[in-house]
Amino acid sequence: MKRFANFSRTVSATPARWQSITDPAQLPGVFAKAAKEGHTVRAMGAGHSFTPLVQTSGVLLNLDGFQGIEEVDALTHEVTFRSGTRLWQIPRLLRPYNLALANMGDIDRQSLAGAISTSTHGTGLAFTGFSGMVSGLRITLADGTEMRASPTENADLFQAARVSLGALGVITHVRLRCVPEFMLSAVERVEDIDQISKSFIERSRSTDHLEFFWFSGTSRALVKANTRLPAGISAPNAPGKVSTWLNDELLSNGALQAICTLGALRPQLIPRLNRLAAAALSERKHTGQWYRVFTSPRRVRFTEMEYALPLESFGTAFAEFRAYLAKAPAPVVFPIEVRTAAADDTWLGIASGRPTVYLAVHRYVRDNVPEYFPAAERILRRHGGRPHWGKEHSLGASQLSALYPRFADFQAMRSTVDPQGLFLNEHLRRLLVEEV
Structure with missing residues (x-):
C-alpha cells in the first residue's frame, strides 16, 4: 500500500485510502463513505510539518488537484x-x-x-x-x-x-x-552574538524584516535585514557568487549537508565544525523581488522545534538557552534561527494576542541528540513559549489550554462541527481533546 512520509521522513503512515480532490463537491461523498467504513479523514498539504498532524490509517485527502x-x-x-x-x-x-x-x-x-x-x-x-x-x-x-x-x-x-x-x-x-508588489533590499552582516542578542528586539521595531542565524558555541551570527522598496526599481547590487554560495550553502544546502553528515558520524567534531561554519559566513547586499529575497531552497533533511515567546522574555530565555548549549554534551551543527512577527487575533495562533519572537532549533535527521529538543522546550516553556503547531513539541491539551485564552472556545467549536471526531487522529486527540 502507498505510504505517506513528511519532508524529514520522521513521520509516516499507511492510509487505508488516498483520495485526490479536484472539486469540493467530492467532499460530502468522501466524508459519508469514510464515516460508514469507520475511517477518519485527514487532509494533507505538502507534508512539511514535523508533527503527525496528517498521520492516519483512514482516508488521506490530497488537494494538489485544486489549486489556483x-x-x-x-x-x-x-x-x-x-x-x-x-x-x-x-x-x-x-x-x-x-x-x-x-x-x-x-x-x-x-x-x-x-x-x-x-x-x-x-x-x-x-x-x-x-x-x-x-x-x-x-x-x-x-x-x-x-x-x-x-x-x-x-x-x-x-x-x-x-x-x-x-x-x-x-x-x-x-x-x-x-x-x-514590492522589492526587498537585503543586507546580511556578520555580528557578534552578544551584540545582536541584546539589540535584536529593539532593532526589530525599526527594521521591516530582521532575523539572525547562530551556530552554537561560536561568537558570530549572520544577521539578515530586509527593507521594503517600491516595485520596479533597478537592482544593481546583485550578490557576489562566492558570498551567495557561502551563506546559502552553509545555512541551507550542500555545505551544511556535508558538515551535518560529518557531525553525525563524529559528534566530537561538532564544536570545531560550528566554528568553521561561523568563520566562513560572509556579508552581502542585494535587491530583488519580494519572494526571491524572502525564500531560499532547503535540501538538507532536518527536523525542527520552534517556540513563540513574548518579546519581553527573549533576552532572559536566549541567555538561558545559550548557557545550556555551552555545557551540552552533544551540541548540533544546525544554526539556531530567531525571528519576530506581529500579534494576530486567531484563537490558536501562536502569536495570538501578543507581538512575538520565535526561537527555532533544528536537528539533522541523523543526529543522535535525544535530549536537545526536550532541554530547549523546558527552557522556552519557562518563559511563556507556545510551540509551533507544525513543529516538534511534547505538549498536550491540559498544557496548551493554559497558553491560549480561547482554547476552550476552540474545543467547543470543534465538538459542535465534528461531534464524531471524523477529522481527529491520535495526535490531535492529545492536543485538543485529552491526553492519550
Whole structure:
C-alpha cells in the first residue's frame, strides 16, 4: 500500500485510502463513505510539518488537484485562492495583478491551507503570519455542509478555522489580504552574538524584516535585514557568487549537508565544525523581488522545534538557552534561527494576542541528540513559549489550554462541527481533546 512520509521522513503512515480532490463537491461523498467504513479523514498539504498532524490509517485527502486563483478584488487587494495552492506558486499567480503576499517565511513548499492551519509565519513586527492575512474562507464540515466564514459571517468559525490543524473540516478556499508588489533590499552582516542578542528586539521595531542565524558555541551570527522598496526599481547590487554560495550553502544546502553528515558520524567534531561554519559566513547586499529575497531552497533533511515567546522574555530565555548549549554534551551543527512577527487575533495562533519572537532549533535527521529538543522546550516553556503547531513539541491539551485564552472556545467549536471526531487522529486527540 502507498505510504505517506513528511519532508524529514520522521513521520509516516499507511492510509487505508488516498483520495485526490479536484472539486469540493467530492467532499460530502468522501466524508459519508469514510464515516460508514469507520475511517477518519485527514487532509494533507505538502507534508512539511514535523508533527503527525496528517498521520492516519483512514482516508488521506490530497488537494494538489485544486489549486489556483478564483477571484481578485482590485479595490481591496483581496485574493481568493483554492486551498491546495502551494506557496511557491503564488508569486506567479499574483504577477498579472501586480500583487504580492505581505510576508513570507524562508520555505515556500507548503500548501496555503497547511500554512494557515499551523500558524506558519514570516518575520517582521509589522506583519502577521499567514493566518493573520486571511479575510475569509470556505470550509466543508463533517456533515458535508459547505460554510463561508469571515469576520462578519460565521465569525466564531472564522476565528477558529484560521488556525485549526485541520480539526474542524476541510478548508477549500482561502481569501488573503494581499499588497501591491514590492522589492526587498537585503543586507546580511556578520555580528557578534552578544551584540545582536541584546539589540535584536529593539532593532526589530525599526527594521521591516530582521532575523539572525547562530551556530552554537561560536561568537558570530549572520544577521539578515530586509527593507521594503517600491516595485520596479533597478537592482544593481546583485550578490557576489562566492558570498551567495557561502551563506546559502552553509545555512541551507550542500555545505551544511556535508558538515551535518560529518557531525553525525563524529559528534566530537561538532564544536570545531560550528566554528568553521561561523568563520566562513560572509556579508552581502542585494535587491530583488519580494519572494526571491524572502525564500531560499532547503535540501538538507532536518527536523525542527520552534517556540513563540513574548518579546519581553527573549533576552532572559536566549541567555538561558545559550548557557545550556555551552555545557551540552552533544551540541548540533544546525544554526539556531530567531525571528519576530506581529500579534494576530486567531484563537490558536501562536502569536495570538501578543507581538512575538520565535526561537527555532533544528536537528539533522541523523543526529543522535535525544535530549536537545526536550532541554530547549523546558527552557522556552519557562518563559511563556507556545510551540509551533507544525513543529516538534511534547505538549498536550491540559498544557496548551493554559497558553491560549480561547482554547476552550476552540474545543467547543470543534465538538459542535465534528461531534464524531471524523477529522481527529491520535495526535490531535492529545492536543485538543485529552491526553492519550
